[in-house]
Amino acid sequence: MKWFLILWAGPVALLGAWYGLSYYDMSFGFFMLTRQTHDLVFQIYGNILGIPPEDLPPLVARAIAFDSLLVFAIVIFRRRKAIATWWQTRQTSRVSASAISNESLSSAP
Structure with missing residues (x-):
């Protein structure tokens, strides 16, 4: 169960940290944390999915919320x-x- 939570929380925390730092352009010298990269990543994903790039962050947030509910339901069921x-x-x-x-x-x- 511990590894299940780690493997869920790790990518969520990494994505949240990247999104927050790149959205506010706190790059600390790393190209991946610049606002330019942020916009480019969402533009690429938007083009792949065929939707406007500005529609992606709310979709990702809803997916994370839904996955979190599933994870907590599993944890509660197990305990x-x-x-x-x-x-x-x-x-x-x-x-x-x-x-x-x-x-x-x-x-x-």
Whole structure:
């Protein structure tokens, strides 16, 4: 499961870092981080897909959001027993804490 999350988060973080740095032209001397490269990459992908380059960033963001939901659903499904135990423990402690506070208030002078 750890490798599954690493192999998902790594490319997402790399793409997000590249997009943010190249969008704001923070190149630090690297050609791949310039705004010129940013525009060229989206122009090439737009031409390949046959859509305007400015339509690509929202499509990529939606794809990342959808993939993230799938990954978190898989993680939650795999850890459902631990989550259920945590939830039951939390509910039990909340009920016992409210019972203790009610007893304390009823015994007040």
